[in-house]
Amino acid sequence: MAQSLSNFADLIRSVEHSAVHLETRDVYAIPDEDExxxxxxxxxxxxxxxxxxxxRPWLDLVQEVTAKGVVVRRARIVSEPVSEYIRYEHSFTFTNVAAGEEIRWLPxxxxxxxxLPGNDFWLFDGNLVQFNIFDxxxxxxxxxQTDEPAVARLCTRAFEAVWERAIPHEKYAIN
Structure with missing residues (x-):
């Protein structure tokens, strides 16, 4: 079961300044209906x-929020050599960048x-954290979700540390 994009869309539309996303897994399940x-x-x-x-509709949503000045950044921590899933994800990341996301990769x-927190997360305006829990x-x-200040600070520090070291998508080559 995937998270409802409509609920997430409402959340990200409420952001005023920034939405950052840290991904730490080498594989994410692909729904059977995804061809x-x-x-x-x-x-x-x-x-x-x-x-x-x-x-769609993700890229439309990114364009919508970045057009109003929200900075959307995503950092991906990946094992090398990368998994087949990461190769797949890397192949279409140019679409996220074209929509307005800034994306970096960290070996x-x-x-x-x-x-680092134990789970992937989104951090909205530096104060609301949404952890995505995977099997x-x-x-x-x-x-x-939590708005606990200590958790938001932990996630902010973790994301910024990754972001500082990570390689911009345009420069990250998969061999």
């Missing part, structure tokens, strides 16, 4: 000139000395 991964495995790649074929070996196979289980 994109199978097509990618068979050689299909998104066409940079065919924006209509890109992932996991460069994160060994960083204090061992990468399937979304549920979401925990």
């Amino acid at each position: 994109g991964f199978a097509a990618w495995q068979q050689g299909h790649r998104l066409d940079p000139d065919d924006r209509a074929s890109w992932w 996991r070996r460069q994160a060994s000395d960083l204090a 061992g196979d990468g399937g979304w289980v549920h979401t925990d």
